[in-house]
Amino acid sequence: MSKELSSEQREELLRTLKARFEKNLNRHKGLEWAELQARLEANIAKLWSLNEMERTGGEPDVVGYDNKTGEYIFYDCSAESPKGRRSVCYDREALESRKQHKPDNNVIDMAADMGIELLKEEQYRELQQLGNFDMKTSSWVQTPARIRRLGGALFCDRRYDTVFVYHNGAESYYAARGFRGSLRV
Structure with missing residues (x-):
């Protein structure tokens, strides 16, 4: 491309x-x-x-x-997690660990291919100060290495007028979970 x-x-x-x-x-x-x-x-x-x-x-x-x-x-700044970036696991290692029903891609490779950075938890919280985002969806966020080494990854959403941070296996993927990125120009 x-x-x-x-x-x-x-x-x-x-x-x-x-x-x-x-x-x-x-x-x-x-x-x-x-x-x-x-x-x-x-x-x-x-x-x-x-x-x-x-x-x-x-x-x-x-x-x-x-x-x-x-x-x-x-x-x-889309209201929900970007539609064209959903149903993806966290990273290549997680993608390769899946034996069946593999998603088409992973967050880390997609962000790199796009030339953007995956939002960090702090950035996600900053975004939520500007409006209500991910009221029905969720977004992967950068995961600390110690959590990732243990097989996990973090994602966030907004429910009950509160921003939540959760964990999941990095190999998991859902139709309502994508990722948000940042770019400095």
């Missing part, structure tokens, strides 16, 4: 991102679209990753700005 967007695809993505930016100003107070657009246009490879986030249902939006690095921070 080509990791380049045509000029038409770039323009369409920028229109989509601008509309989402303007519709959700509460997510990025104090940031200006013109500055962000200039940054995006100067980072074509990052635009491809944002397009992958969009293509798989993530609805990426700016949630912050890093004053130290000058980078804008995008998270998947």
Whole structure:
């Protein structure tokens, strides 16, 4: 798969991102679209990753700005876990450990292929400060190595107006569990 967007695809993505930016100003107070657009246009490879986030249902939006690095921070802001990234186990080791009924892919490889990072638990909680996400679905989050070594992986969701962190076997997968990513541009 080509990791380049045509000029038409770039323009369409920028229109989509601008509309989402303007519709959700509460997510990025104090940031200006013109500055962000200039940054995006100067980072074509990052635009491809944002397009992958969009293509798989993530609805990426700016949630912050890093004053130290000058980078804008995008998270998947879809109401539910992105549809194009569900029914996947945690990582390649978990995928290979399944003897039957293997999912098509795993979270860690998918995120790497897309050029994005899997949200950490803290980032997931930050996202939940901006709205109510994963009210019906759940999302895998980065799992500490000590938990993963023991065969587990972590996921989060929001129920009863509370963000919950749970564990499951890393090889498990469910139609209602996907993953959310972040990207710095």
